[in-house]
Amino acid sequence: MSESPAPETDEALTTATRLFIDHRELLFAIVYNMLGGVADTEDVLQDTWLSWSGSRDRSPLREIDNPRAYLVRIAVNHALERRAVISRRRETYVGPWLPEPLVAESTGPASADAADRVLRGESVSMAMLVVLESLSPLERAVFVLNEVFGYAHTEIAEVIDRSPAAVRQLAHRARRHVHARRPLYEAHPRVRREATERFVEAALGGDIAALMEILAPDVTVWSDGGGKRRPAGLRPIHGRDKAIRLLTSYAGRSEPQGLDIRYRRVNGDDSAVLFAGESPYAVLVMDLTPEGDRVSGLYIVSNPDKLTHVHLGEKDEEEGTA
Template identity: 50%
Template sequence: MTAADAGADPLAAFEQHRRLLFTVAYQMLGSVADAEDVVQDAWLRWSATDRADVADPRAYLVRITSRLALDRLGSARSRRESYVGPWLPEPLLTGGAPVAGGAPPPDPDDAAALGEQVSLALLVVLETLSPAERAVFVLREVFGLPAAEVAAILGRSEAAVRQTAHRAREHVRARQPRFDTDRSTQRLATERFLAACAGGDVEALLAALAPDVVLVTDGGGRAKAALRPIVGAEKAARFLVATTAQGLAIPGLHVEVAEVNGAPGVVAWVEGAPYLTISLVLVDGLVEQVLVVRNPEKLAGLQREG
């Protein structure tokens, strides 16, 4: 799309890149709601811009969105310092029907391509970066923007961007688990995990969990959850069996394996309202991490249409 096309139909130009803009903001903020707000703010900026001078609408929109997201990172981090219990990113449905009021999920091929890029495990690691490191990592490593373009977006020198990118890349590499990426393996493991939890089969869970598995539950003080990560297969298995039994007793509960953050995960609804999501990190066929989001404020984006 040329600059002339963008000026003639600003909405069409924006809609063409909306999914990319949402993903950039989501990667930088780890929040569906904040990412949607950033995209809306980007639209307001775009609609008020003299688009005749915009040679590359995509680059211009990514620049606006990145700067808006970076502005929000500081306040987002301060909110998390007073958060009750462990903090996890907001889960994102990346397959199936669109959610009511939320960003449209990627097509199945897009979800497969995103994979590790939008995984909760990666987003958790990105939380340990400084705002500048996170922005540079997302733009350089995830979206592959040239260092010169990232420098222009962030108002830094190209040399500084390259140095920050190297530091962020090493930091992430040292902390991110090298999980299994075969989708059929992921789905089979997720289905077995769910069956063991639902059946109260502690032995089956122990066979699925790595000995040093880490279970993190995010309730945010608004839903029942463990206030600290649970470490070890025995403790994690018994916690999962007990909490699953409580959940299955809730009238109107519906549980299914769905596409969450680019990989198979568990999603539960109660009378159509989101109840929880579970994402698994698999390494050599065993579950190394169990990431459970229960905070209802982080599940509003999973509300399905109809």
């Protein structure tokens, strides 16, 4: 008969579980910003839990002065290891790659889930995540920890096992690159919602004149179908005329009929989520010009593998059917 675990071991694991749960939202936010994928983030958190609980199981009486810093270090290093797997996967990915969208169940503030509360804001918008993809894994980790979560360079040095001087250099390169590609402004939520509704009505209705009005001349469209949705561009589309041709090809399709439109917060921004019956069909996220009156970037995620965590939810009164 196997022996029961010692009482102090049970107590240590219970404490380890509580500490992990207490910090899970923070770990999710950091890792998601580093990886851009919900499924990959959940896998990293599972690895983090195994490393964390394993260390407590081996040394149940060991005191950790700063559990938060210890957990962040484990999670960040697992995320850095995961980047190699993601890079190999991207080599065979069909078409543009976009992050997995984080979709709130409703636009009402009371219903926003924990991840949405943590991730709300420009720092984790779809547009920002696309820019972060162009950084090296270490630059991205440093940028996320420093710019998004306010970690000092000395703290980050301990997390990624680099000198403070090296971290400062990484932070400088990352900040310069991001700020060159991502203007530091944020449209008012009401303006974003109105622009989103105008765009969805024009795009799904195939209204070329309306699309000419709302799309900026230099608009870029990223359409991520993963080779599983048609039509979809095999590379980002630049320019209003090409964008309109792509969008009207969507509107001209005979299937699916009667898409259900839900306006939801996606990575903290008001966006549109399209459903075919009970199943998510596409997530549309818009990036606006500084004036807020035109769409400068459009991100369409229709790869069903990236929408498995998106649910229909309750319907708001102003939402409708295309």
